[in-house]
Amino acid sequence: MADLAHIRNFCVIAHVDHGKTTLSDRLLETTGTVPLREMRDQMLDSMELEREHGITIKARAVRMTWREHELNLIDTPGHVDFTYEVSRSLAACEGAVLLVDASQGIEAQTLANAYLAVEQGLEVIPVINKIDLPNIDLDVVREELRTTLGFRDQEILLVSGKTGAGVNELLDAIVERVPPPVGDVAAPLRALIFDSHYDAYKGVVAHVRVVDGSLGDHDRIRLFATEKESELLELGVFGPDPRPIARLETGETGYVATGLKAVADCRVGDTLTLASRPATAPLPGYRPAKPMVFAGFYPSNAQDYPLLKDAMEKLRLNDASLIYEPETSQALGFGFRAGFLGLLHLEIVQERLEREYDIDLIATSPSVEYRVITQKGAEVAIDNPALLPDPGTIVEIREPWMKVTVIVPTTFVGPVMELAQTKRASLADMSYVDPTRAMLKYDMPLSEVIVDFYDQLKSSSRGYASLDYEFAEYRPADLVRLDILVAGTLVDALSIITHRERAQQTGRVLVNKLRGLIPKQMFDVRIQAAIGGKVVASETVKAKRKDVLAKCYGGDITRKRKLLEKQKEGKKRMKMVGSVEIPQEAFLAVLRIGDDT
Amino acid sequence: MTRGIGLYVHIPFCASRCPYCDFATAPATTALRSRYLDALDREIAREGEILGRPRARTLFFGGGTPSLLEPAEIQMLGDALRRAFVLRPREVTLEANPATLDRARLEAWLALGLTRLSIGAQSFDPRGLRALGRTHQPEDSAAAVTVARDAALDVNLDLIFGWPGQTIAAWQRDLETAAALKPEHVSCYPLELRLDPDGSIPNWPGGGWPVLERWRRAAAAAQPDDAGIARMYRVAERVLGRAGYRHYEIANWAQHGKRSLHNLGYWRDRDWLGVGAGAHSHLAGARSANPADLRSYISRAESGSERVVDAESDPPSEAAMLALRLDSGLDLERYAARFGDTAATRVRSALREVEPAHLVQVKGHHARLTPRGRLLASEVFVRLLP
Numbered sequence: 001m002a003d004l005a006h007i008r009n010f011c012v013i014a015h016v017d018h019g020k021t022t023l024s025d026r027l028l029e030t031t032g033t034v035p036l037r038e039m040r041d042q043m044l045d046s047m048e049l050e051r052e053h054g055i056t057i058k059a060r061a062v063r064m065t066w067r068e069h070e071l072n073l074i075d076t077p078g079h080v081d082f083t084y085e086v087s088r089s090l091a092a093c094e095g096a097v098l099l100v101d102a103s104q105g106i107e108a109q110t111l112a113n114a115y116l117a118v119e120q121g122l123e124v125i126p127v128i129n130k131i132d133l134p135n136i137d138l139d140v141v142r143e144e145l146r147t148t149l150g151f152r153d154q155e156i157l158l159v160s161g162k163t164g165a166g167v168n169e170l171l172d173a174i175v176e177r178v179p180p181p182v183g184d185v186a187a188p189l190r191a192l193i194f195d196s197h198y199d200a201y202k203g204v205v206a207h208v209r210v211v212d213g214s215l216g217d218h219d220r221i222r223l224f225a226t227e228k229e230s231e232l233l234e235l236g237v238f239g240p241d242p243r244p245i246a247r248l249e250t251g252e253t254g255y256v257a258t259g260l261k262a263v264a265d266c267r268v269g270d271t272l273t274l275a276s277r278p279a280t281a282p283l284p285g286y287r288p289a290k291p292m293v294f295a296g297f298y299p300s301n302a303q304d305y306p307l308l309k310d311a312m313e314k315l316r317l318n319d320a321s322l323i324y325e326p327e328t329s330q331a332l333g334f335g336f337r338a339g340f341l342g343l344l345h346l347e348i349v350q351e352r353l354e355r356e357y358d359i360d361l362i363a364t365s366p367s368v369e370y371r372v373i374t375q376k377g378a379e380v381a382i383d384n385p386a387l388l389p390d391p392g393t394i395v396e397i398r399e400p401w402m403k404v405t406v407i408v409p410t411t412f413v414g415p416v417m418e419l420a421q422t423k424r425a426s427l428a429d430m431s432y433v434d435p436t437r438a439m440l441k442y443d444m445p446l447s448e449v450i451v452d453f454y455d456q457l458k459s460s461s462r463g464y465a466s467l468d469y470e471f472a473e474y475r476p477a478d479l480v481r482l483d484i485l486v487a488g489t490l491v492d493a494l495s496i497i498t499h500r501e502r503a504q505q506t507g508r509v510l511v512n513k514l515r516g517l518i519p520k521q522m523f524d525v526r527i528q529a530a531i532g533g534k535v536v537a538s539e540t541v542k543a544k545r546k547d548v549l550a551k552c553y554g555g556d557i558t559r560k561r562k563l564l565e566k567q568k569e570g571k572k573r574m575k576m577v578g579s580v581e582i583p584q585e586a587f588l589a590v591l592r593i594g595d596d597t
Numbered sequence: 598m599t600r601g602i603g604l605y606v607h608i609p610f611c612a613s614r615c616p617y618c619d620f621a622t623a624p625a626t627t628a629l630r631s632r633y634l635d636a637l638d639r640e641i642a643r644e645g646e647i648l649g650r651p652r653a654r655t656l657f658f659g660g661g662t663p664s665l666l667e668p669a670e671i672q673m674l675g676d677a678l679r680r681a682f683v684l685r686p687r688e689v690t691l692e693a694n695p696a697t698l699d700r701a702r703l704e705a706w707l708a709l710g711l712t713r714l715s716i717g718a719q720s721f722d723p724r725g726l727r728a729l730g731r732t733h734q735p736e737d738s739a740a741a742v743t744v745a746r747d748a749a750l751d752v753n754l755d756l757i758f759g760w761p762g763q764t765i766a767a768w769q770r771d772l773e774t775a776a777a778l779k780p781e782h783v784s785c786y787p788l789e790l791r792l793d794p795d796g797s798i799p800n801w802p803g804g805g806w807p808v809l810e811r812w813r814r815a816a817a818a819a820q821p822d823d824a825g826i827a828r829m830y831r832v833a834e835r836v837l838g839r840a841g842y843r844h845y846e847i848a849n850w851a852q853h854g855k856r857s858l859h860n861l862g863y864w865r866d867r868d869w870l871g872v873g874a875g876a877h878s879h880l881a882g883a884r885s886a887n888p889a890d891l892r893s894y895i896s897r898a899e900s901g902s903e904r905v906v907d908a909e910s911d912p913p914s915e916a917a918m919l920a921l922r923l924d925s926g927l928d929l930e931r932y933a934a935r936f937g938d939t940a941a942t943r944v945r946s947a948l949r950e951v952e953p954a955h956l957v958q959v960k961g962h963h964a965r966l967t968p969r970g971r972l973l974a975s976e977v978f979v980r981l982l983p
Contacts, residue, residue: 522954522976543954545827548974550786550848554605554620554659555863555877557915558884558907567979579953 004185007251008178009209011074011089013114014099015107015466019129023099023161024062024073030167031064031071033239060195061092061207061253063237066171072253074194074209076113081342083470084287085195086113087120088269091285092194092209092253095123095178097170098149102128102136106144106433107466108407114149123178126151127170132160144434181211181251188279189213191248191256191272193223198318202233202257204266211283213274214249220275221258224282228265229275233257263320289321291339292400292471293346293450294383296327296364296493297353298335300573300584304359305334311357312336315349322349327384331493331577332362332587337384339369343450362575362584364493368446371398371474386492388481391532397497398474402449403428404442406457408465413438415460423448424499443472447497482507484514485528485535489578493587507537513589518582520544525580601652602880603862604682606641606674607873608663609633609891612697614801616730616812617757619791621875621889623800625665629891633874634670636898638677640872640887643901645681648870648880652683655859656710657690664693664702671705678709688858690715690753695737698744707748713857714745715753715782720760721774722767728760729788730812742778751855753782758833759826760788761819768829769836776840781855785833786848787826790817796875796889827972834968845924847971864923866916884910913940914981921957921977926965947980 014020028034064071076089090096096117100106106114117124126145128138138158145151157173159166191208199205208215215221217235222228234257236244248254260266267289271282299308316322322345324338340346346366353359369383373396382388388397404425408416410432417440420427425444433439444453449469457465480503484494494514498506507529514527518541529537549560574581610625623629645651656678666674678684690713691706698714718738720726726735738754745752754775758768775783790813794806821829834844842850846864849857862869863879871878875889885904888894913936920927933941948957948964956970956977970977 522951522956522973544823544973544976546787546823546830546972547976548787548847548972549789551619551789554607554657554875555869555871555879556886557863557879557919558877558886558910560918561909561911561915561982564975564979564982567975568982571979579950 004183004251005180006069007072007181008069008095008174009072009074009093009181009251009253010095010097010174010178011076011093012097012099013076013110013117013124014129015101015104015110018099018101018104018107018110019161020099023129023159023167024075026161026164026167027064027073027171028062028240030164030171031066033062033064060238060240061209061255062240063253064239067175069175070252071171071174072209074253081340081345083112083116084290084341085268087116088192088194088285090117090120090122091283092192093122094181095125095174097174098124098126098145099129100127100141100145102130102138102141103133105141105437106148106407108405108439108468109466111148111407111433111439112405112468112470118149124149125170125173125177126156127166128156128158129161131158131165132163140434140436144437148433148439183210183250184212185214185250187212188277189215189219189272189274190279190283191215192283193266193268193270193272195268196263196266196320198263199257204258204260204263204317206256206258206266206272207253208248208256208272209253210248210250212250212279214247215256215272215274216247217244221256222273222275222278223266223270224273225267225270225286225288226265228260230259233259262317264316267320289323289341291321291323291341292368292446293340293342293366294337294369295340295346295366296329296332296335296337296384297324297350298329298332298362298364298493300360300362302333307357308335308353308359308361311353311359312338314357315352319349321345329364329386329493330489331491331582332364332575335362339383343454362493362587364587365496366450367497368400368450370479370497372396373398382497385481385495385497388495388497391480396476397479399477399479400446401472401475402444402446402469403472404444404449404467404469406440406442406465406467407433407437408440408461409436410438412461412464413440416440416457416465419453419456419460420444423453444469445475445477446471480531482510482536483530484510485526485530486514486518486582487523487525487578487580489580491577491582494589503531504536507531510589511537511539514586515539515541517586517589518580521580523579600867601654601683602648603655603657603859603867603869604653604678604686605657605659605859605869605871605873605876606637606663606678607659607661607871607876607887608666609661609797609800609874609889610665611660611662612665612694613730613732614809616809617788617790617816619789619795620659620661621795621797621800621873622661623797623874623891624802625662627800627891629895632895633891634673636895637873638673639901640898641677641681643898644870644872650682653678653686655688655690655862656684656686657692657859658706659690659692661692662694662697663691664697666702668701668705671702671709675705675709684710686710686712688712690857690859692717693741695733695741698741703744703748711748711750713751713753713781714741715755715784716741716745716780718754718775719757721771722763725757725760725763725767725771728762728816729757739778742780751782752778752780753784753857754778754780756783756785757788758785758829759821761816763821763829765825765828765832769832772833772836773840776837776842782849782851782857783837783842784849785830785837787830788816788820790820792817797891799890799892830972831968843924847922847966847974861923864919866912866919878904882912883907884915911983912936914943914983917944917981918978921964921966922974924965926963929959929962929964943983944981947977950980951977 012020061072061074077085098114128141190212191210193206195207221232236242237254269286273279321341324336327337372380425442429441431439478500480500482496484491511527511529523543525541527539528535574583609621609623611622689710692715721735798806837850844850868880874894877886884907
């Protein structure tokens with residue numbers, strides 16, 4: 001246990017692949033927190049999926065000791081979907097190490113997070129990493145740090161997470177430059193929850209920073225936002241493995257096994273206090289998880305619905321940002337409409353359902369939340385295009401717009417601007433982070449960001465562009481619902497909301513795509529795109545003409561039956577809509593419209 | 598087994614392999630030939646004993662090219678059959694390749710009671726025969742018909758349509774040429790090119806599956822499309838109908854009273870025993886088969902192993918499919934009496950699904966495929982599966 005003056009809470013802000021994990025491991029090793037022989041590569045990443053995505057989703061705090069000081073390294077998520085989680089991690093710190101890859105320079109998201117740290121009053125230590133790499137130009141990176149964040153050259157440290165060069169100096173700088181925490185030791189407990197996760201044995205584990213007061217391992221705790229109370233099960237710190245302790249004091253960081261059952265009861269940003277002596281007010285800055293992207297999840301086989309339901313419940317235990325409710329689609333049957341922080345979050349959930357729970361899923365194309373002003377003056381939130389009310393009753397539709405920041409080498413500014421134009425984006429600002437790289441700021445509808453924008457941005461910049469975005473505002477837009485009818489039946493899961501000007505073209509592309517995806521059936525199948533009941537595009541899948549096993553193979557019925565069974569298996573993978581069999585891929589066609597508009 | 602059984606004898610040997618063929622075949626020159634015929638004799642004896650020397654109602658020699666057997670081999674086969682079964686068949690069919698049947702061989706078959714010759718004409722168009730990899734000439738088929746006529750045999754002509762490059766006009770000429778020879782029976786099969794190797798691949802040294810696969814892919818790419826094949830099927834219905842043939846099964850037409858009794862046994866779900874490599878049997882409701890690969894077949898026959906039972910066989914759905922192949926169709930009342938209400942309900946609901954697309958016609962308790970349904974029979978049958 002240390003007094004306040006000997007505590008330093010800090011985090012590392014870095015872009016994916018800029019070496020945060022390697023450097024963190026090196027800090028653990030240099031401070032003797034983990035003996036060299038126990039070092040595993042990438043000590044701090046724990047989930048298999050995180051490793052594959054190359055990002056760290058769940059923050060954790062690790063306690064280290066350096067020159068009689070207790071150093072708490074608080075991990076931060078590194079993806080744009082988790083901005084709020086990043087802000088809560090930053091709120092638990094007094095300092096931040098801004099880590100920039102010497103060969104890559106500063107990226108859009110890193111910059112956004114660094115600004116966030118500066119805004120929250122953190123002491124930011126600029127560090128150039130990977131100085132062991134050949135052919136790097138430190139001056140360019142220095143200039144970026146000067147231009148974008150106003151650092152002076154002498155503030156900038158040089159390290160190599162790989163070789164360990166400069167790591168001692170970095171640790172010294174953390175002790176010297178990051179201010180110690182301030183807090184009221186005598187006040188009632190107020191601890192900031194900057195992360196929580198579900199543990200199969202310990203229930204919900206909260207990662208906290210004690211701001212005021214202290215917490216003992218026999219205390220009964222209370223949460224402000226959810227008003228839940230519980231006997232805590234265990235108190236501890238990570239070093240990096242969990243180690244129980246008796247007390248967490250003012251300024252310290254550690255974990256609390258809360259005894260709660262669902263992560264949703266213990267939300268990031270909430271304040272933890274004592275049931276016996278509660279604080280009068282929570283810490284500022286809490287807001288409930290705000291999903292931005294929505295999609296329908298349906299089991300491919302209707303009988304798997306209970307499995308999906310069970311898996312979603314289990315996932316929610318561990319992911320407070322995942323919200324969902326049951327939804328019924330005429331086309332797809334029973335499923336769920338789920339809300340996500342962003343596309344990556346959606347992908348992670350989808351992959352976990354398929355991989356960890358072995359469920360064959362149909363995910364409908366993602367949608368944003370629209371605000372619809374009806375003639376009765378009400379404002380209705382719509383996150384499922386199929387539920388958009390009758391156009392006659394709508395006064396106005398509003399859609400979410402984002403502030404989008406792209407940092408890109410100047411040679412790719414042209415292609416990026418062209419791409420932005422196709423996405424209804426308007427350029428708000430353009431500047432240079434250094435002579436070779438430009439920073440473009442756009443206002444852009446979120447619905448355009450989520451359909452393929454990131455991939456297209458990467459391909460129009462040969463992978464060099466980096467992207468950050470945050471919610472700006474809702475703006476009115478001339479939007480319409482484009483419906484798809486198959487053999488005269490509206491397929492609700494294929495409806496999309498799109499800009500009126502582009503609706504007809506999108507309808508044509510979509511109908512054409514579907515014609516290629518829907519196999520020939522017993523009769524002609526008409527595929528139509530319609531806006532408000534008016535057909536704007538139409539194609540026909542001509543009826544199958546021949547499908548027969550004519551030859552009589554000396555009474556070989558077995559082989560015929562096997563071939564038919566194969567055919568039946570193929571049919572099973574399709575969804576019956578009316579009397580038409582629609583393959584799963586058709587429901588994803590909407591996602592790929594961008595390829596040929 | 599008072600009604601007797603259908604008896605099928607498989608002779609896998611061929612002078613050359615037709616690249617589209619999926620039957621159990623082997624080169625006529627194979628070193629295994631005599632061992633195969635011995636194994637066949639042994640199997641015939643064993644099965645006759647197990648079944649209590651039943652009567653063979655029909656006898657069918659298929660292949661392969663059974664017409665390639667030597668007179669002595671035919672005689673030995675006949676002796677084995679007579680020892681194991683009561684041979685008073687109403688029909689004895691021999692599959693023959695044109696240009697393989699000579700007087701001596703024919704005499705031997707006639708001694709076995711031959712009544713019907715099924716000639717693998719396939720096409721009368723030299724381009725068609727070439728496209729199908731056939732080695733005989735167009736005029737060989739007519740000559741074979743003459744030989745059959747001289748011996749007072751009924752004749753079936755097998756025709757294949759939808760070969761690469763075939764036009765509607767070419768197909769119509771084939772049909773007219775066939776009809777002019779006045780066979781009692783005509784079978785017309787669309788060229789089906791399966792892309793999965795069958796069990797007889799190991800019987801053929803060299804070449805092997807990759808060669809066939811390449812041929813089939815190329816042929817499939819050059820074949821008329823499904824719509825074209827459907828049109829050809831309609832042409833067959835018209836031309837053969839006009840020439841006095843009645844359609845009675847998806848791919849079969851016959852003059853009055855000349856339907857294939859043996860093949861009707863398959864479709865009416867009767868009992869039959871198939872002996873020889875790759876032969877299938879249906880006895881007392883159970884389906885079983887022999888391996889198509891000669892070595893496996895011989896070693897099984899030598900050790901007296903049972904045939905491989907098709908454990909996944911589903912008699913109710915199979916019976917319904919087989920009956921629907923015939924123009925006489927499916928009697929739903931009799932079907933329900935035989936397989937119970939659950940099976941009958943399933944069949945009825947499958948028929949209801951395809952009725953709006955005019956694939957079946959249901960009148961009272963009688964269901965049959967429409968002409969359109971014959972071409973889309975798999976769409977009907979796939980719905981009959983449990």
